[in-house]
Amino acid sequence: MKRLWKTIALLLGLLVLTALFFYVMMRSGPLAPVPVTAADVEERAISPALYGIGVVESGAVFRIGPTSPGRVKDVFVQVGDRVEAGQKIAVMDPVDLDQRTAAQSASISRLEAVVRAAGARTSETAAKKKYAEAQSKRYDNLLKSGAVSVDSAEAKRQERQVTASAWASSNADLQAAGAELERARADLDALFSQKKNLDLVAPAPGLVSSRAAEPGTTVVAGQSVAEVIDIRDLRISVRFDQAMASGLRAGLPAAIVLRSRNGQVFSGTILRVEPLADAVTEELVAKAVFDALPEVIPPLGELAEVTVTLPGLPASPVIPDAALQRWNGSLGVWVIENGSILFRPVKTGRRDLEGRVQVREGLKPGERVVVYSVKALTPKSRVKIYATLEGIRQ
Amino acid sequence: MADQQKPGITIEGLRKRYGSGETAVDALKGVDMAVSPGEVVGLIGPSGSGKSTLLKCLGAVIEPTSGRMTLGDEAIYDGKWKIKDLRALRRDRIGFIFQAPYLIPFLDVTDNVALIPMLAGSSDGDSRKRAMELLKALDVAHRASAMPSQLSGGEQQRVAIARALANRPPVILADEPTAPLDSERALSVITILNAMAKQYETAIIVVTHDEKIIPTFRRIYHIRDGRTEETAGEGRAVDKKQNIQQEEETA
Amino acid sequence: MISLAGRDILHGWGKFTLTGLGLGLLIGVTLTMGGVYRGMVDDAMVLLDNSGADLWVVQQETLGPYAESSSIYDDTWRSVAGMPGVEAVSSVTYLTTQVRRGTEDVRAMVVGVDPGMPGAPGQPGYLSSGRHITRSHYEAVADAASGFRLGDEIRVRRNTYTVVGITRRMVSSGGDPMVFIPLKDAQEAQFLKDNDSILQQRHRTASNPSLNRPGVPGLLESVIASQSSNLFVNAVLVRLLPGVDPEETAEHIRRWMRLEVYTREQMEDILLGKLIATSSRQIGMFLVILIIVSAAIVAFIIYTLTLGKIREIAVLKLIGTKNRTIVSMILQQAVGLGILGFMIGKISATFWAPFFPKFVLLQARDAVTGFAAVIVMCVLASILAIRAALKVDPAEAIGG
DSSP: OHHHHHHHHHHHHHHHHHHHHHHHHHHHSTTSOEEEEEEEOEEEOOOOEEEEEEEEEESOEEEEOOSSOEEEEEEOOOTTOEEOTTOEEEEEOOTTHHHHHHHHHHHHHHHHHHHHHHHHHHHHHHHHHHHHHHHHHHHHHHHHHTOSOHHHHHHHHHHHHHHHHHHHHHHHHHHHHHHHHHHHHHHHHHHHHHHHHTEEEOSSSEEEEEEOOOTTOEEOTTOOSEEEEOGGGEEEEEEEEGGGOTTOOTTOEEEEEETTSTTOEEEEEEEEEOSSOBTTTTEEEEEEEESSOOSSOOOTTOEEEEEEEOOOOOOEEEEEGGGOEEETTEEEEEEEETTEEEEEEOEEEEEOTTSEEEEEESOOTTOEEEEEESSOOOTTOBEEEOSOOTTOOO | OOOOSSOSEEEEEEEEEESOGGGOEEEEEEEEEEEOTTOEEEEEOOTTSSHHHHHHHHTTSSOOSEEEEEETTEEEEESSBSOSOHHHHHHHHEEEEOSSOOOOTTSOHHHHHHHHHHHHTOOHHHHHHHHHHHHHHTTOGGGTTSOGGGSOHHHHHHHHHHHHHTTOOSEEEEESTTTTSOHHHHHHHHHHHHHHHHHHTOEEEEEOOOTTTGGGOSEEEEEETTEEEEEEOOOOOBOTTSOBOOOOOOO | OOOHHHHHHHHTHHHHHHHHHHHHHHHHHHHHHHHHHHHHHHHHHHHHHHTTOSEEEEOTTOOTTTSSOOOEETTHHHHHHTSTTEEEEEEEEEEEEEEEETTEEEEEEEEEEOOSSTTSTTSOSOOSEEOOOOSSSSEEEEEGGGTOOTTOEEEETTEEEEEEEEESSOBOTTSOBEEEEEHHHHHHHHHSOOHHHHHHHHHHHHTOTTTSOTTSTTHHHHHHHHHTOOOEESEEEEEEOTTOOHHHHHHHHHHHHOOEEEEHHHHHIIIIIIISHHHHHHHHHHHHHHHHHHHHHHHHHHHHHHHTTHHHHHHHHHTTOOHHHHHHHHHHHHHHHHHHHHHHHHHHHHHHGGGSSSOOOOOHHHHHHHHHHHHHHHHHHHHHHHHHHHTSOGGGGSOO
16 A cells, blocks of 8 residues: 555656656747737827937137237136126237337327427428518518619518528428328327237127136237137037938927936927038037026036937837847738737838837737747747746746 | 485486586585475585585576486486576476575565566466465465565565465475574474475475474485485474474384 | 566665656756857857848958957948948947946947847847837947846946847857947947046147147147047948848959958858857867766666666576566666656756856757667666676575
8 A cells, every 4th residue: 555655656756757847848949939028009109309419519619819929928817707798818928019119109209399399490480481571572562662772672582582491391391290200109009909909808708618828828820818608609519310310400399418417308499400411420410509598507518418309290000119020131020910920021110219110011000019039030930928028038 | 215205306416516627626426315295304514515506406596517307207407407498497396495585675575475476477466366375374464565674584584485485386495594593483484384395295405504493304415525315304393382392203 | 567677666766766866967967068068159150140141341351350350441331332232231340348237247249230220230130128229329238148127227438328128149159248339339439448548648649749739729639539530340241132142242342342251151160160169169078078977977877776786686587587577677777767867857957057157058959869868878787787687696696
């Protein structure tokens, strides 16, 4: 009796082992069904969106520098300062300009004195001329009456001529002195202009974004001493992959996330799509602006992620992009019918950023397709549908 | 001297030589023996006397060098084996009882005994029935479904005896069957052997040097140096209390 | 007739089961090692299958992109796309590097792919969860072997990526899991150095007087900008139109574009013959030794088991059991042990194989071969033992 029970117990154990063995052979051999998940084809409207990475920049960047080589004398601003239009940013070293100005001023003073002297002489000669003219006229009249000698009349006439030329000469001197004074004044003005030119001022209100040269540095013409950006004109230069940017145009709403402020989404708009794209990186460039400037201005050069929402599309059959697979040279899906799978090529439409793809041709809403699998599928594969493939090891 | 109504087993001039040439050893140098059915004879001899060799020849385990062996009416050896299937001979016509029971450890008591007739072709049912009969006769039937390891030495020995009798062989060879047993058990075994011999008309040869049972033999063969000598034994009976009675032979 | 083998097993079931267990584990280890070997080869093959490519266009005179590094200009794809017979092309980059998640990191092969439509060459063919990459930056699809999960933030070189999809069996030939990121990010990861190096390079450029001329404002910035552009990819994957001869198109590209092109067969040779050759030979040799040793141990166990029954065999012989019966008893036990051991071995191997860090491929045909081998070993060993047993003189059972 004991033997019988023992036999039964051992046979039972053997049975369990054999069952386990066959289970193992079935489950992992080529006959084993492939675990997959499935989804129904839905009819829904998707909103495609575009995604690009952009850099914060300013519409207007003023590079402020001297028009001729010189040495920087003083820089009055620091990076980050706000400046008004016309505010002095820096000033170049005048070198000998001041001395030349002083010299010129002194020269002008001297010339003024010369003019005054010439003027006085001219008055003097003018008076003498007038007197001599009057005398000559009188003597001429007297000559007519015979009261004076011809000699004396001649002498008076000669005096008249002498004084006239004396006056002409001093007048000419006066003109000359006057002209020289004008020229000296003009020269002084020129020096003042030059001096003014040494002042580097902000052409518009903005933010000092860089201080490129320190006092004492020698700069050439065209080299910037400081840069000022117009912060009212802040924009983001976004790059979109050309292949994935259809529908991009000005006016579309954009959601902006700054790299340093993850989680905070700013609303913005696409200002324009640049007419020049980047052929090397194969990207389109667009400018996006904030609808409302952030309180803390993001630094120029900071990266931002820009998502542009395109207008929603009308409802159509939609599948998850994981369902798209290639078989035999065409793109399609595995349709589940009566427990077995069949490959159906499809034509796809747009897709959104969450991985939903429109199916233009090949599927109807309500059909079931394979979404996830643990192995590549073939038409001969048997499948077993699970809710999730988490934890299923192959 | 011996009852020879029907010869159980007879040996004439049996020789056995091991090896050849210079190193040859003659274990048996011409042995004569005869045992009748129903008789229990003793075979006594020191070690090296050739008694193992004789037993092996009797058991058709080794081939003698020359001589004659007859079992029942049939000559089984006369210079060469006359039986083709020695194994069948052993299985059907010779029973073995060893010093140790040598039961098959993985068969229970009944099947240890029933195996013999099964091997001879009997059905499982008949074999087990025969086994139970023998076990009853040997007073060990209450252990029929136990495994050998669960039995005492004496019980195992009795099962071994039952096994030896299972095919009703005409000859049983017992090699020191009482060696490991105490006197009471030893005498009990001899009693059983005698009873079985009579009941089944089996000729039994008991090789022994156990002083306790030697008095029970009526005939004894002494073997020394490869030769046998027949003597008369005391033939004492064993009473109910397993004591050796005084011999009852008339003087 | 009693089944002697059955009774013996029943009586000594503990020893039998334990022996079977021991044999089974040994067989399981051998099967697993075979699986490791096959897994190695499969890793290499799967790399080629999953790329979905018919041709690999790489730098001339290299064995790239897997066996050797290869750099080609990233606008090469345009010319390749125009070649006759070409259906689709994709630029790809491959970079084996540590990918960090939090404080831990994983060795992975970072693959740069164009996040266009799924189904382009180089893209993963199927996912086990999540979705494909839709954004042109900072998204990643990782293989399940990496241990990453959906939503994890992982770091590759300088940037952080969000895992949006999980794949299976997307591994490099060395078994490293693949992580797919957008091509531009991958180019930056591979060809743009880390921040410290970039700063140092800028300093060096700035201190170079021929590049930093005071009279030419803007020159330094232009030079620095050109140094940070990423103009290279590692390979262009090509998918051919149906019916096109790969070698023909490959030769065309080789001749006219001065690039190296490998067909699928040639890539197989390179991967198996050069890249994983030493490792697979290493494992292969060990596998052979293991098989020999396992066979020997199986044989030894069966032999010893049988020899332990010498006494019973002698008694059985003596009481008249046919040799055939005894042989059958031993053989039944040996084969039974073999079958038991094999079942235990196959079950164990199947259960612990998924826990290995690299892929273990247990094929049904290996199981069949293994089973046949085990049975043969059991039969051979038991026959040897039976011969020894049958030689036993039943007279031994009769005392000296």
